[in-house]
Amino acid sequence: MTVKLITIFGGSGFVGRNTVRALARAGYRLRVAVRWPHTAHFLRPMGDVGQIEIVQANIRNEDSVRRALDGADGVVNLVGILYQTRRQKFADIHDDGAERIARLARRSGVATFVHMSAIGADLNSRSRYGRSKAAGEAKVREVFPDATILRPSVIFGAEDDLFNRFAGLAQIAPALPLIGGGDTRFQPVFVGDVAAAVKKCIEQPSARGRVYELGGPSIYTFKELMTYMLDTIGRRRLLVPLPFGLATFMGFFLGLWPKPLLTMDQVALLKTDNVVGRGPQRVATFADLGIQPVAMDTVVPSYLRRFRRHGQFEESAI
Numbered sequence: 001m002t003v004k005l006i007t008i009f010g011g012s013g014f015v016g017r018n019t020v021r022a023l024a025r026a027g028y029r030l031r032v033a034v035r036w037p038h039t040a041h042f043l044r045p046m047g048d049v050g051q052i053e054i055v056q057a058n059i060r061n062e063d064s065v066r067r068a069l070d071g072a073d074g075v076v077n078l079v080g081i082l083y084q085t086r087r088q089k090f091a092d093i094h095d096d097g098a099e100r101i102a103r104l105a106r107r108s109g110v111a112t113f114v115h116m117s118a119i120g121a122d123l124n125s126r127s128r129y130g131r132s133k134a135a136g137e138a139k140v141r142e143v144f145p146d147a148t149i150l151r152p153s154v155i156f157g158a159e160d161d162l163f164n165r166f167a168g169l170a171q172i173a174p175a176l177p178l179i180g181g182g183d184t185r186f187q188p189v190f191v192g193d194v195a196a197a198v199k200k201c202i203e204q205p206s207a208r209g210r211v212y213e214l215g216g217p218s219i220y221t222f223k224e225l226m227t228y229m230l231d232t233i234g235r236r237r238l239l240v241p242l243p244f245g246l247a248t249f250m251g252f253f254l255g256l257w258p259k260p261l262l263t264m265d266q267v268a269l270l271k272t273d274n275v276v277g278r279g280p281q282r283v284a285t286f287a288d289l290g291i292q293p294v295a296m297d298t299v300v301p302s303y304l305r306r307f308r309r310h311g312q313f314e315e316s317a318i
């Protein structure tokens with residue numbers, strides 16, 4: 001069998017590095033397309049010598065995307081942003097950038113294309129993030145009808161931006177905010193399961209042209225997630241409800257920082273539950289891929305241990 005070459009955009013990110021590991025273990029040749037190759041060499045030891053190639057590409061640049069796709073049998077697009085900057089707008093990344101990869105992949109004869117979207121992708125979403133993800137999905141589908149679209153809920157894992165961020169905040173702050181009262185529901189999904197789904201979608205012809213919503217085995221409100229995180233790191237903190245109006249006001253000012261803790265758009269996103277199957281149609285899920293998602297409790301304590309007062313040496317953590 002000839003070893004297939006898969007180009008991965010966004011391979012240096014949180015989902016990306018776990019996907020690179022999963023695909024390298026499965027024996028694929030990988031070309032990881034990143035904006036700054038020198039920051040992505042840590043990926044190479046995940047494969048055998050020469051198995052993982054790092055190339056330069058910015059999905060806002062047509063030529064660099066075309067070069068990254070040259071000779072590829074499959075493509076995975078994991079590029080996404082949570083907030084906009086002067087150069088990186090949601091429309092450029094989630095919408096036009098996704099379309100560019102799909103169109104050029106189609107043109108260069110790529111057989112399989114897996115596109116990472118998100119639960120909350122909706123043309124009528126209150127948030128720009130959600131609208132741009134939906135616009136990207138539609139364009140990808142238009143130019144590459146066989147593309148597989150994955151929509152995860154919030155993703156957890158060793159380097160996540162969810163538990164690590166709030167556990168870090170809990171180390172220094174006496175209280176944590178519950179935006180909108182903390183009632184928004186989430187279905188946290190393990191990054192290893194998301195990576196396994198990407199691999200299955202590359203390999204299973206039945207996944208072509210389908211949309212999968214990926215959620216873990218349980219649904220939690222935001223307040224329950226914060227309580228769980230605090231219990232896990234053995235700290236007590238006040239959980240303070242923050243009405244949406246006030247959070248939006250704070251998001252306006254915090255959103256002016258280069259790497260904002262909170263933006264108005266993120267507050268808007270929090271107004272809608274982030275769980276599998278909210279839409280009117282039945283969507284495919286992990287069950288259709290033959291994957292049993294793991295529970296938070298089997299993974300999260302192992303990487304939140306460092307936030308405990310005495311780290312790994314705390315008695316209850318040994």
Ligand SMILES: NC(=O)c1ccc[n+]([C@@H]2O[C@H](COP(=O)([O-])OP(=O)(O)OC[C@H]3O[C@@H](n4cnc5c(N)ncnc54)[C@H](OP(=O)(O)O)[C@@H]3O)[C@@H](O)[C@H]2O)c1
Pocket residue numbers: 009010011012013014015016033034035036039057058059060077078079080081088093116117118119151152153154155156
């Ligand atoms: N994490 C979650 O909870 C979650 C939930 C639902 C959906 N998703 C989706 O899953 C995907 C991966 O998310 P993640 O958490 O892994 O995000 P991440 O860690 O921020 O990774 C994003 C990746 O995109 C790359 N990137 C950004 N702008 C780029 C550009 N102009 N050209 C080329 N590459 C660019 C980044 O590389 P550099 O910045 O180094 O160039 C990085 O490798 C995204 O589409 C995200 O929307 C994530």
